[in-house]
Structures are given as structure tokens and as C-alpha cells.
Amino acid sequence: MAKSSYHHGDLKNALIQAGLAVLAEDGAAGLSLRKVASRAGVSHSAPYAHFTDKQALIAAISTEGFRRLQAALDAANAAAGSDPAERLVEVAWAYARFALENRDWFKVMFSGLLENQHDYPDFVAISHENFARFEQQVSEYQQAGVVRPGPPDVTALSVWSLVHGFVSLLLEQQISSAILDRVAVKDLLRETLNHITLVDLGRV
Amino acid sequence: MAKSSYHHGDLKNALIQAGLAVLAEDGAAGLSLRKVASRAGVSHSAPYAHFTDKQALIAAISTEGFRRLQAALDAANAAAGSDPAERLVEVAWAYARFALENRDWFKVMFSGLLENQHDYPDFVAISHENFARFEQQVSEYQQAGVVRPGPPDVTALSVWSLVHGFVSLLLEQQISSAILDRVAVKDLLRETLNHITLVDLGRV
């Protein structure tokens, strides 16, 4: 773990971290392998010892993103109260917060930047696990009568679609300012969820 | 309109069309100005007489995409029967079809490829009009008792979020094959919409 000047020690992870820094600074469009390498303190070709190409780095960043997102959702779920409806709102809000606080990271995960997901088993695994957990949670809301009955996977997909669509449109600046000027984002998310729940989520 | 070898005549539109061809062939990642220029039969710098930079071409392609999407939704709305619930399904399905049949075009429109939307008035205008029309339609479904009451704009946003999220996750290959192997995409969309409607949309 020493800085032996030549061998880095843990360059692979350093490159992922550097990638996140570049993403936060220059956005997804500014994410270049050379910039990432330079920020990690190595030459422009060094990354090729750990990633077969740029796509592989993107896959690693996306995978790490799913881990972080999952942690955020778990934390929100654990911190939320006992009311199922309110728990749904909190988890959805955690999803939105992750996207808003890590815009370009989220963009890398969900904007088709990764071409052949199938070639990256870690990515496939975490992304499956992600849905499985969400399905588990939604199943609880369903049993609590908060969400309409139906096949758990399709129901989870419906709720995820609503939340993911809302967040996507928000990041894409497709939500009219006429709405955003009137109601705070979290309340807007709440009102949006109101359309898919069987109980009334109320207002602020 | 002649091919005077030097002056093209309508290069601006030719470049947009060439861009669409490149998108369909090489995807969004393969969309390069030089490739577009070459396909339009002009030199690599010719586009700069009509577009200030690559972003401007992307804006034009996105704008044209919103026009096409709007036309598709209008057509579906006109062709649909009188049952409001069924009309909702048809319009949503037209949205999904446009995305599936023009994956990379849709991606250009909704994947943050365009950095400063605000600099492109045509884009802003058509994208506002797009939402206004959708709000109009959803308002009808609402009055017909198909969708839960509430402010028309927030309600339209909710429905749009659901449909857009579903389509996005579909394109991102985030919908588990366990679901896709079981139910056809259109039926899946129908079942998804079922969670946000007040009436039962039924099955196949």
C-alpha cells in the first residue's frame, strides 16, 4: 500500500474514485480516460492494466453507483417511520436525492452510456439485486394496502417507473417551471406518488 | 434546389437527416459531425455555416424529434376509439413505440446530451408545447374519471413520469427478463398504467 512511485497499489479503485471526481467536476461529457488517469497520478495508458477499455471503467463506475444507490435506499428505509405510505415516500425521496446530488453519476448509470451491460457480470448482478430489493419493499406496501394488488414484480416495476420517470424528467429539465415554482420537489414527488397509491399521502 | 456542386441548397435540413441516419446506424455514441457532413456529401467543416457547433446540431435533431413524437401521439389519439381508458393506453403505447423504433433518437432527446437547452428557443418551445398537449389529453382522462382528480399539470406530470420511466427502464434494459419473458411489452405497459388509473384496464 506504499507509494512505490511506480506501482500504485490500488490503482483500480483510485481510477474509479478519480472518475467520480471528474464526473462531479466536468460532467459526463467531460469524462475522459486520460483525465481520469492524470487525476489518479498515472500516465494516460495506465488504466489499460485494469480496464480493457473506457466502457469497462464506465461499467465499474455504474456498478459502484448501484451500490451507493442501494445503500441510500436501505438507509432511508431503515430511518423511516412505521407508516407504510410514509415509508414509500421516504424511499422514493432518497432515490431522487441520490440523483440530484450525483447528477452525472446517475446519468452514467441510466443514460445508455454503457453499451453492452451483458459483458459486465458485476453490473448485471447488482442491478438485479437492486430490483429484487425494491420488489421486496413494494410488496410490503402492497400488503399494507398502500399500493394496488397485482403481481409483485409488475407492481414494483410500476412504482419504480413512476419514480424513475419523475427523476429523469426532473434532471432533463422537462418539468415546467410553472409547476416547480409552485411546489417544492419533495412535495411534488409526494403528489405524484399520490396518483399511484390507494391511500391519501396528504400534503406538506 | 439544384446540385450546383458547391452550394448545396438545403444543407441544414440535409445535415439533420444525415444525423438521423447516423443515429440509426451507429447509435448516439457514433454521432460525429464529420460523419454527418460526409454523409451529406460536404466537407467536414461545412456544418459550421449552419450550426455554431455540435450542440446546435443535437438541438436541431432533438427539436425535430419532439415534432415527430408529437405527431405520433396525435395520430394515436386520433386513431383511438372513444373509451378514455383505452385512449390513454394507445397514446402511451405510441410514446413507447416511438422510443423503441427510434432508440437513439429518443436517447438524444432525453439523455442529457444537449447541455444548454435554454440556448435553443425552438427546443424549449416544442418541448413546452409537448407537455401542454399532454396535459390537455390527461385532463380529458381525468374528467372521464379514468385518472385521479388533482391539478391538471401535476396529474399530467404523474402520468408522463410513469410512461417515460417505463420506457426509459425498458431501453436501459433494466426490466427483468423474468417479466419480459412472461408478458408482451404492450400488455406490460397496460398493467403498469393499471396502477395509476381508477378504472380497470383489463388484460390482453
Next chain:
DNA sequence: CGAAAAATCTTGACATTGTCAAGTTAGATG
């Protein structure tokens, strides 16, 4: 322990790309 092998990293090169500057051509204007 020491030599061979493997992993890690650097340097140098190449093709592709976005963009700009300078020049060329054609159509419009007077």
C-alpha cells in the same frame, strides 16, 4: 536465494474528432 515470469506502469504513436482560420466559389445585390 536468484532467475524467470507475470503484473504494472511509461513512452510513443496513430486515427478520429471538434473546432478554428484562411482561402475559394457561387449566388445576390446594386
Next chain:
DNA sequence: CATCTAACTTGACAATGTCAAGATTTTTCG
């Protein structure tokens, strides 16, 4: 017809992804 301007070409540059060849360190193993 002379001139002006918009449209287009050629040439250049820096940034980028990727590969090949070499240098350096670590690991393996006789």
C-alpha cells in the same frame, strides 16, 4: 458587370481512445 456576402473547402491544432514496445516492480518457484 462589379461587388458583396453567404456557403463551402482545405489545412491545421489540441484532445481523445487505443495499441505496441519497452521499463520497472513484484511474484513465483526451482
